[in-house]
Amino acid sequence: MLASGGASAIIAPRISSRMNISLFGGTFDPVHKGHLAVARAAAERFQLSKVYFIPASMPPHRQDERIAPFHDRYAMLALATAGEKKFLPSLAEAPAEQDHLSFTIDTVHRFKQAAGTSHHFFFIIGIDAFLQVASWHRSEDLLREIDFIVVSRPRFSMADVADALPKSLRPPPAVVKAFRESPAKGTLALRGTVIHILDDVKSPVSATAVRRAAAAGKSLARFVEPLVAEYIKKMELYKTGSGKQGVQARWRL
Numbered sequence: 190m191l192a193s194g195g196a197s198a199i200i201a202p203r204i205s206s207r208m209n210i211s212l213f214g215g216t217f218d219p220v221h222k223g224h225l226a227v228a229r230a231a232a233e234r235f236q237l238s239k240v241y242f243i244p245a246s247m248p249p250h251r252q253d254e255r256i257a258p259f260h261d262r263y264a265m266l267a268l269a270t271a272g273e274k275k276f277l278p279s280l281a282e283a284p285a286e287q288d289h290l291s292f293t294i295d296t297v298h299r300f301k302q303a304a305g306t307s308h309h310f311f312f313i314i315g316i317d318a319f320l321q322v323a324s325w326h327r328s329e330d331l332l333r334e335i336d337f338i339v340v341s342r343p344r345f346s347m348a349d350v351a352d353a354l355p356k357s358l359r360p361p362p363a364v365v366k367a368f369r370e371s372p373a374k375g376t377l378a379l380r381g382t383v384i385h386i387l388d389d390v391k392s393p394v395s396a397t398a399v400r401r402a403a404a405a406g407k408s409l410a411r412f413v414e415p416l417v418a419e420y421i422k423k424m425e426l427y428k429t430g431s432g433k434q435g436v437q438a439r440w441r442l
Contacts, residue, residue, distance in 0.1 A: 208238035211311040211338065212300060214282075214293060215318075217244045218256045219421060220269045221399050221413045223392035225276075227340050230390045231313055232275055235338065240313070241279040241300070242266045246291060257426055259284055268416040292326040297335050311385075313338045316345055316373065323355045332358055332382040341373040341388045350377055350384055358382050403427035 213228055220242065228240045244262045256262075263278055270276035281296050293312075301310060312335045314322075319339045322328055332354065339350060348368035351360050358379055359365070377384040399412045404427050409418040421427065 207307050207309070208304075209236050209309045209311065210300075210304065211235070211237050211240045211313050212243055212279075212281075212297065212335075213240055213313040214243045214245060214296075215315075216256060216396070217242065217262050217266055218396050219262065219265045219399055219413060219417060219426070221394045221396060221417075222411075223390075223394035225269060225273070225414070226392040227313065227387065227390050228273075228276060231311070231338050231387055234387065235311060235385070237275065237311070240276050241281070242270060242276065243279045243281045243296065246282045246284045261420075261424060261426060265413075265417045265420055268420055269414045271416070294325075294327045294331040294334065297331065301334075309336070310334075311336045311338050313340065313387075315339075316341045316349070320349065320353045322353055329355045329357055336383045336385060338385045338387050339373070340390060341386050343372065343388075345373040347371040347373050347375075347377060347386075349373060350386065354379075354382070354384075400427040404429055 211228075211231060213224075213231075215224070217224065224242075228242070231237060232240055244259060244266060246259050263280065263283070266278035270278055281299065282291050297310065297312065301308075304310075314337060316339050319337065322332070322337075325331060341350075346369055348365050348371070350373055351365045351368055358381060360368075360379060372388070374386050374388040376386065394412050399409060399421075402409055402412060403421050406428075409421060412418075413421070
């Protein structure tokens with residue numbers, strides 16, 4: 190089975206039967222019902238045997254912000270996924286004792302090497318984050334290494350998805366132009382990479398809304414799982430002046 194035992198001990202022992210496995214990376218600050226809805230929809234559509242929620246230690250898109258400590262975000266993930274057999278929290282991006290840069294492609298390689306080569310791996314990501322994928326470390330290698338599941342919204346088109354790819358993987362301009370009128374849905378299969386669009390998840394919840402509600406002392410029942418709401422209240426997360434608003438983020442993709 191797959192197990193989380195530390196930054197380097199990710200998967201053990203090797204899996205004998207073929208599985209569809211997805212990694213779900215993000216800040217998860219905090220994990221909320223929207224994240225779970227996405228994972229459930231992806232698990233159903235792509236027949237996923239396991240979904241690994243990987244909280245980022247140093248998120249690149251929030252380097253100038255403060256985020257909740259890693260151990261709190263991981264604890265909330267463990268609570269939120271406790272009732273879901275297919276969902277597992279992962280320590281793959283847990284902070285090391287020394288400062289380091291952690292790259293998504295390295296995490297993917299470690300999972301695949303430990304699990305064996307017979308499994309089909311996916312990577313779940315929101316479309317806002319995917320639009321920056323060309324700037325990620327070894328983005329071309331990453332896109333060739335694993336299928337992406339991009340969670341889209343109505344205002345995005347297939348052209349937005351195609352334009353986000355590194356130039357070497359991008360379709361010809363004429364094809365991208367034709368995509369302008371096509372909503373982001375279905376699958377974009379190109380030479381060397383496959384992008385699946387998950388466009389049927391309806392969840393208005395955002396981590397920002399959760400943090401604001403927590404800071405104001407409001408009920409979190411409609412945003413997060415009951416155990417997560419309890420944890421946030423008990424640990425006084427996201428409250429101004431509580432000292433639990435987080436640490437400076439230092440991480441990159």
